[in-house]
Amino acid sequence: MFSKQAWRLINKANPLVTEIMKAMYYPSKEFLNAELGMNPSYMWRSLLASQEAVSQGCRRKIGDGRDTFIWHIPWLPCEVNGFMTSPMHPELENSTVNGLISEDHNSWDLDIVHDLCNERDNKLIQQIPLPAISRMDSWYWLLDNKGKFTVRSCYRKIRGESGGLEGGFWKKMWSLQLPGKIVNFLWRACQNVLPTMAELVKKQVDVNMLCGWCMLHVEEAVHTLFTCSFARTLWTEEGLHEMTNVDAGMTVKDVLKREFIDGNREKWVKIGLLCWGLWTRRNMWIWEKKPMSVFGVRSMAMSLLQEWQQSQENAGKGNKGMQQRNRKWCKPPEGWVKINLDAACQNQIGEIGVACVARDDRGEFLRARSNRVHGSMQAREAEARSLKEALLWTHTWRKQKCIFELDSKLVVDAIHGDRGNSIFMLL
Incomplete structure (x- = not known):
């Protein structure tokens, strides 16, 4: 505060x-x-x-x-x-x-x-x-x-959860196409709040700190998921041997950050699934003494993913038709003109492209305009700049009964709601 x-x-x-x-x-x-x-x-x-x-x-x-x-x-x-x-x-x-x-x-x-x-x-x-x-x-x-x-x-x-490399890591993790309970599990593992034996001892719980499987090392989250003998076997068979390369003092978050640097989202999903599978297997062994093979962990994880993907697909089918109908362009009211606009960022050359097209109440084309604006901008600033350019252009040939349509919710909310105090609002 x-x-x-x-x-x-x-x-x-x-x-x-x-x-x-x-x-x-x-x-x-x-x-x-x-x-x-x-x-x-x-x-x-x-x-x-x-x-x-x-x-x-x-x-x-x-x-x-x-x-x-x-x-x-x-x-x-x-x-x-x-x-x-x-x-x-x-x-x-x-x-x-x-x-x-x-x-x-x-x-x-x-x-x-x-x-x-x-x-x-x-x-x-x-x-x-x-x-x-x-x-x-x-x-x-x-x-x-x-x-x-x-x-x-x-x-x-x-906490390092926004901006820079840390912020990028958290965005990648929360955007994984995985069931919510797996993403939540990964977050808990990164925050080091999984109830491992080492953490239970810290909470004054009288338990044996050693790993319940190998009985050789203290059971910490990084050990259970990456360095235990069973975990090493799983990662090696899955072609992810690098997951077992854990230096002293590294945490689960350190390992995942290292692996999430590249852009292979399928690899990230696989890593998240197998981490959850290893933890589920650990709980079954600790509390029920039920062993599970490497094949069993892999099958359990993949079955869960397939069931979740199928449920997402079924849920999406009901909304697909409505979404397509909502995306259809609609004519403006009688006597009005609709101007559709968009922007494209080309930060490599320091320019943004803005374009707009005007149509009447019958959907007939009236006129269009495109322009290049010098400057390197983020997407929302570029969308706001395109609206500004469209307003200036429209004002030269029509001054009333105009509807402006764009695909940036941030810009629309800023116009109709609280404009705030950021540099984006200067446009």
Whole structure:
């Protein structure tokens, strides 16, 4: 919760409290650069303990760029590091971002950006949209689609469950096409909360810590799933011998992260199935003394997967016809015009393609337009930019009774609901 109070200090949610704290603890700095000081109170120590966590997610939203230092404030849309990594010229130490914006304030001055920034910073800067109307710079929360700070997103960042390699691993795991109980099991194994003998002893349960099968090693999750003699036999026969290469101190999450680096989703599904099969076999042996062969573990796991896939297929058949009907293009009401639009990102060459087509209430083609826009953007920013381009284009030939249709729910929700505070909303 202290992270939330730190965020309020950064955003000056309570100007009086912010000014008092600033005068007492960081009179010549911002909170993100504040230090502990000579005589810190318990409250200040607690707030400063959350400084690193908050700095990982807070970013400066560029309006006119006059209040944001180029090198001293995190303003680049990168979850790993929001600061500039380009070498700082001594004479430009206190320069602000408005020096990188062209005179019309609607675009970046690419000549200056190319000369001043390295490749990484160059690409990130071009992903930042600039507002059509000049406004003051402000703070937003990078880890939320709406740019609003939440304790949940901050906690997930601290736990390593969002962004970077960690976030990519969790997304891959939760997106596995497996029954929910298997994915939940994998999550529990990664969090090291499986009730192995070693964990039970930690909870003051009087049990033998040794593995119930090999009776040679302490039963931990990584032993049961990867290094026990039975597990080694299973992985070897399945052509996944690398799963048994476990160094000292590695956890289940470490092993799975290593194997989930490549893009072979069939391999990920197989690994998840066999891990669940090994744990189920372990429980049957410990509590019922029922042995199971390697073939039995494989058959049990594959049978469960086939049954689940069949149930998913049957459930999908009932909705397939309705989904197809919903995807059919519909004519606008009488006297109205419908404009369909879309965008495509080509970040390799630093451009996005936008296109739109207009049809009348009879479905007859009226006119169309396509255009290339310079800049590297994420999908949602590109969709928002395509809507902006379509609005400007339509305004030149029709000013009323227009329906705009696009396939980005994020953009539609932002228009009809809470627009939030992220850089995406600048478009």
